Amino acid sequence: MSTTSVTSLTSSNPDVASGVAQFLSPVVVEMTALAVNGKQAHWHVRGANFIGVHELLDAIVGRAIEWADLAAERVVALGLPVDARIQTVASATRSEPLTPGFQRSENAIVEIIRQMDTAIATVNTAIAELAEIDASSQDVAIEIGRGLEKDRWFLFAHVSES
Numbered sequence: 001m002s003t004t005s006v007t008s009l010t011s012s013n014p015d016v017a018s019g020v021a022q023f024l025s026p027v028v029v030e031m032t033a034l035a036v037n038g039k040q041a042h043w044h045v046r047g048a049n050f051i052g053v054h055e056l057l058d059a060i061v062g063r064a065i066e067w068a069d070l071a072a073e074r075v076v077a078l079g080l081p082v083d084a085r086i087q088t089v090a091s092a093t094r095s096e097p098l099t100p101g102f103q104r105s106e107n108a109i110v111e112i113i114r115q116m117d118t119a120i121a122t123v124n125t126a127i128a129e130l131a132e133i134d135a136s137s138q139d140v141a142i143e144i145g146r147g148l149e150k151d152r153w154f155l156f157a158h159v160s161e162s
Contacts, residue, residue: 017078019133023126024071025082026092027144030119031068032084033093034112035061040098041112047105053158057112060151064119067144074140094118109159116152123148 042057072082095115099107123145130138 012078014079016134017075017080020078020130020137021075021080021082023129023133024075024137024140026122027071027119027126027141028068028075028082028084029089029092030095030122031064031071031144032089033095034115034119035064035068036086036089037095037098037115038064038112041103041108044102045105045108046102049105049158053105053109056154056158057108060112060155063147063151067147070140071144074137078137094122106159109155113152113155113159116148116155120145120148120152 038057038061042054042061045053045057047053068084072084075082095118096111098111098115103111123141126141127138127145130141
């Protein structure tokens with residue numbers, strides 16, 4: 001019987017992969033929660049600026065899905081699984097629940113901004129911690145953070161008084 005060596009799934013160091021998963025998996029959770037809750041707000045927003053907020057929320061949802069995918073694929077590329085099943089996301093997210101039902105646009109925006117703030121805090125932790133673990137993974141977190149902050153700015157402009 002011949003023996004052959006099994007090629008490693010990836011060339012990455014297992015400790016690096018584990019560290020990346022530790023900080024990007026929560027990003028996947030928060031991006032997935034933002035996508036689901038953003039869609040909920042998108043469907044239920046009301047008010048004079050309905051169409052603008054409705055469309056902006058839809059765009060934010062699309063980007064949150066892309067960012068969840070980006071972070072998840074980085075972890076998987078390093079050889080570890082990601083758990084973004086809805087039950088896992090619901091129990092692991094640090095975001096506060098949205099108010100159910102129809103919402104005035106101002107209220108919906110404030111609630112989504114709070115969700116984004118939670119996600120931004122998670123991403124900022126990933127950026128800081130990944131600096132010592134893996135530069136490519138830190139770049140993923142930086143890209144997500146930059147986009148989240150821009151989307152937050154666009155939403156905040158709808159409710160800012162100055």
